[in-house]
Amino acid sequence: MESTADTDALVKIAGDVIASPDAGRSMRAWREKLGIKQKALADSLGMSASVLSDYESGRRPSPGVKFVKKYIEALVRLDEGKGRVVSKLVASEKDDAILSIGEFHAPLEASKILGALDATVLVGDPSGVKLYGYTVVDSIKTIYALSGYDFYRIFGATTERALVFTKVGMGRSPLVAIRVSQLKPRVVVIHGPKEVDPLAVELARKEGLVLALSQFPAQDAMISALQELLEKGNRQS
Numbered sequence: 001m002e003s004t005a006d007t008d009a010l011v012k013i014a015g016d017v018i019a020s021p022d023a024g025r026s027m028r029a030w031r032e033k034l035g036i037k038q039k040a041l042a043d044s045l046g047m048s049a050s051v052l053s054d055y056e057s058g059r060r061p062s063p064g065v066k067f068v069k070k071y072i073e074a075l076v077r078l079d080e081g082k083g084r085v086v087s088k089l090v091a092s093e094k095d096d097a098i099l100s101i102g103e104f105h106a107p108l109e110a111s112k113i114l115g116a117l118d119a120t121v122l123v124g125d126p127s128g129v130k131l132y133g134y135t136v137v138d139s140i141k142t143i144y145a146l147s148g149y150d151f152y153r154i155f156g157a158t159t160e161r162a163l164v165f166t167k168v169g170m171g172r173s174p175l176v177a178i179r180v181s182q183l184k185p186r187v188v189v190i191h192g193p194k195e196v197d198p199l200a201v202e203l204a205r206k207e208g209l210v211l212a213l214s215q216f217p218a219q220d221a222m223i224s225a226l227q228e229l230l231e232k233g234n235r236q237s
Contacts, residue, residue: 013072023063027071028056034079044074097141099166100223102230103133103157110187110210113162116225117214119189123201124210129186133161134230136223139168139190142177152183159183164226166219168192171200175211179203189214191222 013030020026031041042052054060055067063071107130114126135154142154142165155161163185165174171190178184184207190196191214204211216222 013075014068017068017072022058023068024056024058024060027063027068027075030072031056031075034075036075036078040078041071041074044078045070097138098135098154099138099219100136100226101134101154101156102226104131104230105234106236107132107160108229108233110162113187113226113229114189114212116229117162117164117189117191117212117222118216119212119214122196122211122213123204124187124208126187126210126212129210131161131186132158134164134226135161135185136164136166136226139165139174139192142174152181155183155185160186162187162189164189164191164214164222166191166222170195170197171213172197172203175200175203175207178209179207184209186210187212191216191219 017023017026039049042049055063110126110129110131133156168190187210189212
């Protein structure tokens with residue numbers, strides 16, 4: 001039976017490969033990152049190294065879902081014998097990227113969450129918007145460490161939530177990441193910049209999101225304020 005770590009590893013690699021415009025290159029990149037020789041993987045898959053090379057280089061038609069699944073399973077299986085590098089990598093990335101996540105027992109007015117975050121609305125109307133949760137993420141680690149299915153996991157139980165990005169430069173990258181994602185939060189709060197890139201505001205407007213800028217001085221204090229709001233709201237529900 002596969003462990004949770006193994007399952008997470010499979011999901012992460014599958015998400016990256018499926019989301020990549022060049023599946024073969026993405027598969028090869030993961031193999032090389034894990035230090036697994038092409039011949040060893042080919043032997044595990046029961047094919048020649050030249051055929052595997054053709055898939056990885058794109059000389060053969062784009063591999064189907066069944067082949068990708070077999071490839072990734074073999075990759076993770078071989079990685080187990082090398083110290084579970086990918087499982088450790090996945091666990092580390094998730095722990096670092098997602099700073100706090102909470103689900104409300106009953107919906108909470110978006111204005112209350114924005115008030116707790118000392119956030120100024122830049123675009124969108126939070127009036128009447130009710131949220132069922134929040135997620136606080138490190139913007140840099142989320143964008144560069146999480147992709148594919150992993151990115152979707154920050155939405156928790158529902159997309160009806162506030163997604164809070166910390167350590168933001170000008171706000172463009174978080175909104176671009178949301179723009180290309182199939183799942184969208186109702187409210188986006190960015191923390192860090194003094195000014196927000198006009199493109200970020202425009203992207204939020206196009207997506208129909210509420211975008212706000214938190215004036216909280218410290219990241220940890222902001223997270224504590226959200227956790228306090230969560231505990232209070234869930235006690236009352």
